[in-house]
Amino acid sequence: MAEVHDTQYIRTNVVLYAALAANLGIAVAKFVAAAISGSSSMLSEGIHSLVDSGNQVLLLYGQARAKRPADAHHPFGYGRELYFWAFVVALLIFAVGAGFSIYEGWLHILDPEELRNPTLNYIVLATAFLLDGTSWVVAVRAFNAGRCGASWWSAVRRSKDPAGFTVLFEDSAALLGLIIAAIGIWTSQRLGDPRIDGVASIAIGLVLAAVAILLAREAKDLLIGESADRNLVATMWDILARRREIVAINHVRTIHTAPDAIFVAISADFDDGLMMGQAEALIETIEVELKQALPEISSIYIRPEKHADAVRQERPRHTGDTGADHSRASKVATDGN
Structure with a gap:
């Protein structure tokens, strides 16, 4: 498992460093x-690339902070600190990137300035598109590696690692922004109206x-505390339901304490015939089995x-389940028999 987590961490870092290198060079140009x-529009694009560079630095910093071990003040570790920095990134994109671009465009419409040497803009835009496109391809490949056949939007909603999809969204916005800037510069030059560049x-x-609103929404959900993937929770129910000593499963509640760490709270009705020592041994065995699986x-x-006394939860189904009662889990969860 450590190898899987390390591989995912390295893959995410490659995406972040690739985006950071591309954005720093592009911003200067x-x-x-x-x-x-x-x-x-070129000035807005420069601010955009500069903000993106700062965002990658913040996400790398957040990743480093999130990997700190648990202590007395944070017994479940610091994993969710990454979600805080992802939310800060969304705020920066909105306040600095979007705010400055709109403000600068409005000023340019009110006081238009004729374009000088537009050829240089096209060269810079083409170079930026090549570099941002390379970063985008790296981000897409890394994101696809963990998508497991789900749709793009579903994969984003299910992802608990904001670093990966944040770079993907940023690079997609960067490519779209470059296209808009090129169209604005060309149209402004063609029609002789510099206000179009401001538009x-x-x-x-x-x-x-x-993009900032989408990222903020995802980061907010992670900060509040998202449950584990439905298929993973359904697997827990299946494992518990195979235990004959469990009469009924009341609920299985989960929350991500980090992108790769889950806290699980289980309420179950055990057979009344179990002695205290037997129940303790069974609980320990179940914990080992769940962590192994x-x-x-x-x-x-x-x-x-x-x-009868517990707050009950309906058993989640695996993705693709037809609803057939093909295991003991459904019966144990619903009527306790």
Whole structure:
């Protein structure tokens, strides 16, 4: 399991470092081109790349902080600190990236400035598209490695690692922004109306605002505490239901304490014929079995509780289940027989 986590960590770091290297170089080139040509959309793109560079630094910092071991103040570790920095990234994209782009575009519309040397802008945009495109391909390949056949949006919703999908969203926004900037510069030059370049800057800002809202929503859900994947929870129910000593499963509650760590709380009605020592041994055996089957589980709490007195939860189905009662799990979960 440690090897799987290390592989995922290395893969995410490759994505972050690739994006950081691309964005730093692109930001410098865009600022130079904006200063020479006077293009508002190019200046917005420079700010965009600079913000993205800062975001990658924050995510790398968040990853390092999240890997700290548990202590007395944080007994479940620091894994969720990464979610905090992902939320900060979303705020920066919205406040700095989107806000500045829209503001700069509006100023350019009010006080338009003729474009100078637009050829330089095209060269910089083409180079930026190549570098951002390379970073985007790296991010897509890393994201696809963990998608497991799910749709893109479903994979984003299910992902507990914001570093991977944040870079993917940022690079996608960057490519779209470059296209908008190129169209704005070309149209402005073609029609002789520099205000169009300002409109393009506002459009780039709106794209960034949309991406920021999506990222903030995902980060918020992770910060509040998301449950484990439905298939994983259903597997826990199946393992518990195979135990004849368990009369009924009341609920299985999970929460991610880190992208690769899950806390599990189980309430189950045990056979009344079990002695105290037997129940303790059974609970220990169940914990070992669950952790062996699902290494993502970091902590387990199992509470013996009468089915009639407990808060009950419906057993989740595996993705693709037809609803047929093909195991003992459904019966144990519903009526305790």
